[in-house]
Amino acid sequence: MRKLLPFIGNPHGSGRSALTCRYRCGDACFHEVPNTSDNEYAGDVIARAYSRRSMLRSAAVVTVATAAGSAVALSGPGQTANAAPAAEASGAGKGGEAARGLRFKPVAPNTDDKVTIPEGHEQNVVIRWGDPIIKGAPGFNADKQTAAAQAGQFGYNNDFLSLLPLGGDYERQQLLVANHEYTDENLMFKAYDPANPTREQVEIAWAAHGLSVVVVQEDHRSGKLTAVSRHQLNRRLTATSEFRMTGPAAGSALLKTSVDPTGTKVLGTLNNCAGGTTPWGTTLHGEENFNQYFGNAGQVTDPAQAARLKRYGMTAGATERKWERFDKRFDVAQEPNESHRFGWVVELDPYDPNSVPRKRTALGRFKHEAAQPRLTEDGRPVVYMGDDERFDYFYKFVSSKQMKKGNSRAAKEHNLTLLDEGTLYVAKLTGDTPAAELDGTGKLPSDGEFDGSGVWIKLATGNVSHVEGMTAEEVYVFTRQAADKVGATKMDRPEDVEPSPRTGRVYVALTNNTDRGKAGKEGATEANPRNLNKHGQILELAENFDDPAGDGFAWRLFLVAGDPADPATYFAGFPKDKVSPISCPDNVAFDPHGNLWISTDGNQLGSHDGLFGVATSGERRGELKQFLTVPRGAETCGPLIQDKRVLVSVQHPGEIDGASVEKPQSVWPDGPGKIVRPAVVSVWRKDGKNIGV
Template sequence: MRKLLPLTVTSSSSHPGGRSAMTCRFRCGDACFHEVPNTSDNEYAGDVIAGAIGRRSMMRAAAIVTVAAAAGSATVVGARPAQAAQASQAATGETAAKPAFGTKGARGLRFTPVAPNTTDAVVAPDGYGQNVVIRWGEPILRGAPAFDPENQTAAAQAGQFGYNNDFLALLPLPGERHRQLLVANHEYTDEILMFRGYDPANPTRQQVEVAWAAHGLAAVVVEEDRRTGKLTPVSRHPLNRRVTATTEFRLTGPAAGSDLLKTSVDPTGTKVLGTLNNCSGGTTPWGTTLHGEENFNQYFANASRATDKRYGIGTTATERKWERFDKRFDIAQEPNEVHRFGYVVEFDPYDPTSTPRKHTALGRFKHEAATVRLTADGRPVVYSGDDERFDYFYKFVSSKRVKKGSSRAVREHNLSLLDEGTLYVAKLTGDSPAIEIDGSGTLPSDGEFDGSGQWIPLATATADGAVSHVEGMTADEVFVFTRLAGDKVGATKMDRPEDIQPSPVSGRVYVVLTNNSNRGKTGSAAADEANPRNSNKHGHILELTERWNRPESTRFAWSLFLVAGDPDDPATYFAGFPKDDVSPISCPDNVAFDPYGNLWISTDGNQLGSHDGLFGVATRGERRGELKQFLTVPTGAETCGPIIQDRRVLVAVQHPGEIDGASVEKPASVWPDGPGKIVRPAVVAVWRKDGCDIGM
């Protein structure tokens, strides 16, 4: 039996997941080391909000165990012969005499899979080229200086591409041939890899202000070389823009102006500075982008309320110590500031003077994504996951219709679409006897993990106000403490709901569950049919079919489309496709669709010994479930923000070199610019060298 071999250790053996402990420190505030915030049994009508003031959270940060490790070598693991040969060519720079794209596979997936490997590079299939589109620190605004990591300032960073790019969108630019508008999230900063000699206990004001400027969003025009597929940024284009942790935002929707959102600086409860920890997102049919504020909890210090505990906010100092330089990050001084983060942000990249919005009607939680599907009568439906162990996934159904046109009035109407409608949370029921769901991942007797579900309404916002559908909670409380509302109505506890994407071809909705090592542990929820493995370290993907294929429906059917892991593990499942002809996959995260309806999956925290990567899987036809690895990313990196076009694939290479013990002085990766250069997150484009379509 084929087994994936262990690689060089790159993180503490006691650390949960395939990520390094350093990544968990800076990306999610050590969420996996903390008590799980959801301790509800989903059956009580509790008094958490009523007793919130004055109660002290008992959550304490666990000690971080770090193990210094060298950068991974170019090792191929668990590869079949054809894959091993192809990966060896990639590692050595050699090219086969004749490109092998593969004659088998679903349309769009006809390439020779990349083998699992630990090469410190972006490894793509034989016959494919690539280029770094844009790196952290590259100037995009007029007057911004060239990147100098030894003399970085906040003013410079505010005009440069930000750090740790995640979600990506490519939008058309009418009238500008061979140009598109790239929008990127800048999720978080890792100061140890940004600043030489960084002292985590005593950051300087300059370092903190650079970090503020490195968060947020970027819009930058890119130009394509039609001969090669290469993309390059167009610096100083009038549409280029940076949004940072100090940019002004509008709070909109039903909770805007609530007492829960008012602060000493903003007594109106409608204006907030910045956006933090933007992970995945989505695009809208009216030409804007949506961005989910995810692990915002880690930026706030000195929490004391039960509501703070439900959101995983710590009771002591933060990792970055921002509260020393701005009191809004100190809950003891500004108790409501934290309530102004954790929303879906809407950004208009075609108007560089516009004020971005935070939509309270979509609820407050750790939004991993915000993807849109229209009803038959033109109302947007937005799906979003709450990326936490044992938390929920949601949808919002607008009561307003999209208008066509480009006038200012039409534009303003469409920017208000996500302020009125109903917010729902999902509850799933399996159709197999409970005795057949034993936590091992063994399929039940009907041969499939499946069942039915319902969308439970939480609150409805109208032009005249808002109504709560949750007993004991006001509408404002539902929209600000959405997790508590989900607890009260009995939503299904999931294994870290992340990206959610409706298929543009079939209309089915795919919900990504990354992993949950706590599933089945003493005191935690046991396996159920929608989350069938205890100690679920590899994750799975759920496929929903809304009733009558109408996104506004409150009923759906569901099944597990993919149960990730080593194909030799009997607990894995690939939609029924033969497991001896698929790539191993672990910890699915962001997803996207190609023009043929194939689902492309990026991974975060691979626990099979290989670097993270990007995979394509057929969702329809006789090859449904056929999964093939398209690329891997460098040492310590995560694959984010995939975009799949006819002739080009883009990925955001996030946190390269983020390995325990690494620093500016002791880098664990030499990507993307080679030895002696600072490691930089970047966006990469991949294309076929012969100019043909991807996977054909």
Template sequence: MPDRLLPLFPAHPGGRSPITCEYRCGNACAHPEPNESGNEYFGDVVKDISRRRVFKAGAVMAAAAGGFAALSGTAAAAPAGHGHDPKPRPVPGTAFDAVPPNKLDQVSVPDGYAQRVVVRWGDPVVQGAPRFHFTKQTAAAQAKQFGYNNDFVGLIPQDPLGFSNLLVVNHEYTTEVHLFPADQYDPANPTEEQVKIAWAAHGLSVLQARRDPVHGGLEVVPSRFGRRITLDTVFEVRGPAAGSKYLKTSADPTGRKVRGTQNNCSGGVTPWGTVLSGEENFHQYFANADKVTDPVAAARLKRYAVGTGASTRKWERFDKRWDVAQEPQEPNRFGWVVEIDPNDPNSTPVKHTALGRFKHEAANVKITADGRVAVYSGDDERFEYIYKFVSKGKYKPGKSAHARRHNSALLDEGTLYVGRFTGDSPAAEIDGTGKLPSDNEFDGTGEWIPLAAGNKSFVDGFTAEEVYVFTRQAADKVAATKMDRPEDIEPNPVNGRIYAALTNNSDRGAAGKAGVDEANPRVANKNGHILEWEEHRGDAASTKFSWRLLLVCGDPATADTYFGGFDKTKVSPISCPDNVAFDRHGNLWISTDGNALGANDGLFSVPVTGPERGHVKQFLSVPVGAETCGPVVTDHLVLVAVQHPGENAASSATPTSHWPDGGTAQPRPSIVSVWKKGRFGLPGRIGER
């Protein structure tokens, strides 16, 4: 590995810039965590239980599930540098030369690979979209153009070979000081047109894209499927909280219709061909929550960190729904999993209340042993929780319009759970340094605690309606495990396990804050980790599971990192895992957000079984100030969303990046396709020699 780059000015958690922190999440890490619950950590509770009882429970789980070792075909991971072939052959899908950490203003890919920009902010999405002009933007134009700060990327093949595809992309947030020319935008006094441009730049884009079988890459083609979903698009509210008194406003006295979706972070493509998208940091768009005088309502707003005083973007000046003093229920209409049917441009998107309301990073589906639907989602904030929903009804295979309607309706009735993780090591061995316990792994067992099913609540003092709308408080009440910012969670289609990215938590173990436990074993966790679990008997409907940490991220030269037992001298440094994906071989691919090691963010591959388990290799890096989002990995393509390039600049007056257009151009968030250059000029297979 080349020399590692060290962080210079770690003023903000991870490697994020102050501008990103302000506009993306309302500077959440600079404020106290909204989880102030007295919820006693279950990881602390077990300190008082004999180790013998914990091991016995773990043994029962391992025997029932076949155990991690039996399922992986490997022995328990050995300490770094032991028990591995010193020259292992690359696992299929990972045979490329690692990209070194760097600070270049470009997308860097391995030797032998090519790249092309698929679509960039302002490019046409629907018919009649005008050409993008940075200094002459309008809301009407932006509503037809590709939105800002692309995050999740969903690729839905329309033919067996994947030549024609639907491309669905989230637009998480706007950074107004970069969205507009500096001499046109006053943060203290935005114009109404500028605010409406920002509304149109949020949401999602649906496009048709063709994979080029000759030259490689992906390109957008004109199509009837082209669609923009913005903050003015009407959504249908469905599920057990539809029509709730907590969702009714003056504009919608029914509580069943919401205008728009916002801060859509990651998501997932369903087996029936739709897209689930998570509404994440919705709290920051609202103003004046401090003017709500009802103590119960005020506490609920505070638990979601809904904004007090004026908002950063000042939207409340132009629409009262962003003013909590005037519309106290409006924040309750965001923080849901939404579903988009890209196959039907005229369909009404849905907000699914049965999946609970919190800061959803994503939502991904696994079919249970008896044919029901399980959906996994993380609440992306420090000391928040991991959730699962299991439908009551059964999945109908297929992607016809009838199958899509049937399967979408499954998400409206079922059981919502929250996760509790228990370690199997003595408390004294989890000392906060990241040192492995004596069994050489951070691992244990867990359970899914039911919160509500239909109109029945399982939480004392909460109605079912309250569980769905105020899910965080319900999870507090049942003593779920406080995690280090749970982000993307996805099932592995090959080995059946579930993988979660926990990005970081600089407050872990701080005075007055939750201490370490085996699932979150480091104090001041600035680099994050990857959690892996196996549901009981491999069934996503189970309420029991076994878990362990695959990676404890950071500089491999430091003692507090762990790479699945693989030799740490042979891995790429990785920091702040965010989104995850899988290739057809079952290798895990990880994108990062806010690299705390001083280099640009990137995309990394890591095998999860066999002798190369834990062998992290960097596949690409993104430009200056950017984050790597939405990875898609197929046999012939890798897609990444390059979000907020150049956002470490104070404003558009002094750009630090000129990607992707180069020269003196303003940076533009974009989707990039990468492919392997094969023989005779034809594209080859990703990660294969």
């Protein structure tokens, strides 16, 4: 039996510190679950509406054809909707060399206050909070920080990362785009008084949110990256920058405020978590826990409005940061529609420093963890999205327009409209296991897998609502309520959702849900098989991309996370004594070999959070290996895996209960006596060869 490391300091029973819960998501896990709908178990509903087996054996057959030999259907003629070929479904007894891309010695679980990487690798800090990136921005000085300085410096708590190529004169340079999810004022300001923040502190926090675009220089001998300060393409977007609302809800009365009577111009983007990179060269950014920035919802007396605010988890009284004291737009009682202007997917053109980013209303409003598109066979973008809340849903959007290739102005302008027209769907899943076998322990059912089939339910197409009793504008602005009405499947915090660029199969990170099975809460389902689920799981689904508007798909659980010695864990059939322990999957990404890489948030096994690679196909499917761990109190975010390097965002290092500037709980990245700073790290092989080969 593996001896687990002791738990690290949280009396709430979570791998996250209470400090992280306060500042990152407004203590979401300690509030009542916003989803109080009484949706029936999906299997019962679908069974009445369809002849499940006959319908989904045909509708969910996967014929994804982007990687011959590696794409494997979840169903096919003569198979049940979940069957997998034996060579893929089990790696039992497999020895020898690891899957290509995962040939490194795994890092052991640990609690070291550093970024721990495999033997034979090196690392560097690419850029830190406060490093100047805009022309005229001063160097970082924590004792003399100003809002004006921060607006030209790299923001706080970096999350999603994207690297985009630069051609022409920019040899060996790339464009790094980063999200800045939230601020932790306790770790930013000396003698910070949470009950009485100053205007300057609040304005610094506004400037530390948002997005950064910065050119990075590659070292020609390694995978090292260095930020190029004050480059002409560098850019900062903050909580006070201009953004545009676009799509079918833009201009709606639900989005109009006293400052913006058009309902199309928004100041800022907030709580940007993960994101995506589009095939047409833009980046997508998910506004996640936006609700925590808006206070005084308890003063709203209109019952309908109050119910809408409650469904989105709005704060009844004062917010943690007290921004509503300094700008009335954060006071729901004074500006009831301002919060409706957050919770969207933002699209940015990072190549154009003068472009105005756009909030895409056609993709719906909820706590967007991420938004990663892929193209259908006929060139239409499909975007997959998770709503990071206990018992909430995952979605997809299918554009009605085809992407145009090339770099002409006409092609670019056309592609910037792709996410404004199409159909928004929500997922409903059913399992094929008798209810008696779902006992909430995570024990595998008699057929050997948690699996089944599902349907995508239409919510809205352009200005047409598919939800009874709601207009299209209401569906987009109050997407959670629309999904409630159609009986979508409640999931265990669906966070990042990524399609494989090789196979088209979609992977959904379900981080955890310790409320599942509690009194009055939904119990175990086949897609969410453990009550009091503290470790999470990863769901794999497949649909027919020849018909992206079709409503059928097949699914199965790819990983059921936790200690491999625990019988309630599952690693796609791979021998559990040959994998690394993993808990609380959060962000996911793919490497050039088709392996899935998973970053964790809130590890419940006593180790620090980390980054893991896992094979998704072939005889070593399910082989999972830990690549790195992050420092004390930190979370692993924004993984990006290239041929010669791995990048991660080290978010909220030192964010441990009781920590402050005066009493730091980590000395990363600059050592003792220096303020703790979130940063981006690059890792590469010492011998200059590709990662994991």
